[in-house]
Structure formats: C-alpha cells, structure tokens
Amino acid sequence: xxxxxxxxxxxxxxxxxxxxxxxxxxxxxxxxxxxxxxxxxxxxxxxxxxxxxxxxxxxxxxxxxxxxxxxxxxxxxxxxxxxxxxxxxxxxxxxxxxxxxxxxxxxxxx
Numbered sequence: 001x002x003x004x005x006x007x008x009x010x011x012x013x014x015x016x017x018x019x020x021x022x023x024x025x026x027x028x029x030x031x032x033x034x035x036x037x038x039x040x041x042x043x044x045x046x047x048x049x050x051x052x053x054x055x056x057x058x059x060x061x062x063x064x065x066x067x068x069x070x071x072x073x074x075x076x077x078x079x080x081x082x083x084x085x086x087x088x089x090x091x092x093x094x095x096x097x098x099x100x101x102x103x104x105x106x107x108x109x110x
Contacts, residue, residue, distance in 0.1 A: 001015075050084045
C-alpha cells in the first residue's frame with residue numbers, strides 16, 4: 001500500500017470545491033512549518049529552537065534586537081549556519097506574537 005498514491009486517488013475523487021479547501025488547509029499547515037526549527041517538550045523549556053541545538057529562536061531575536069549583526073551571531077554561536085539564521089528570522093516573522101511573548105516572559109524572569 002502506497003500512502004501517497006492512495007491519497008492522490010482520494011483527492012482526484014473530490015469535488016473541485018473540496019480540493020480547493022484541502023489545498024487551503026495544506027498550504028496553511030506548510031506555511032506554519034519552518035524548516036530547521038523545532039520545539040520539543042523538555043528541551044529549552046519547549047521553546048522553538050534551532051534543530052540540533054539548544055538555541056531558542058527567542059534568544060536569537062533578542063540578540064538581533066540588541067543590535068548584534070548576523071556575523072556577530074554566527075561568531076558567538078559557531079554551531080549555527082547562515083541558513084539557521086534565515087530560518088529563525090522566517091519563524092519570527094510568522095510567529096511574532098509567540099516569540100514576543102517569550103521575550104517578555106524571559107525579561108520578566110531576569
């Protein structure tokens with residue numbers, strides 16, 4: 001059984017309006033997903049972070065807001081790549097309210 005083939009056949013059998021709704025749902029789901037960013041309960045407090053690291057997106061955004069350049073961030077975090085920063089900025093743009101809330105909570109805790 002091939003799941004992709006089965007799904008394709010099922011989609012082909014849908015009326016056009018249902019296929020359009022499915023496309024909308026899938027595109028929203030894919031837009032929300034940012035490659036290179038993950039959140040794992042128990043790791044960094046469950047905050048969104050750069051994959052394969054314990055560097056939260058919040059921390060990078062805070063550093064950027066404090067005036068650090070991308071070059072400075074890459075020097076400060078040698079395990080990061082330029083692609084990691086691109087992913088972090090994209091995640092921030094699409095999840096601004098969540099990251100801003102995490103920044104505020106972190107500043108209150110200090």
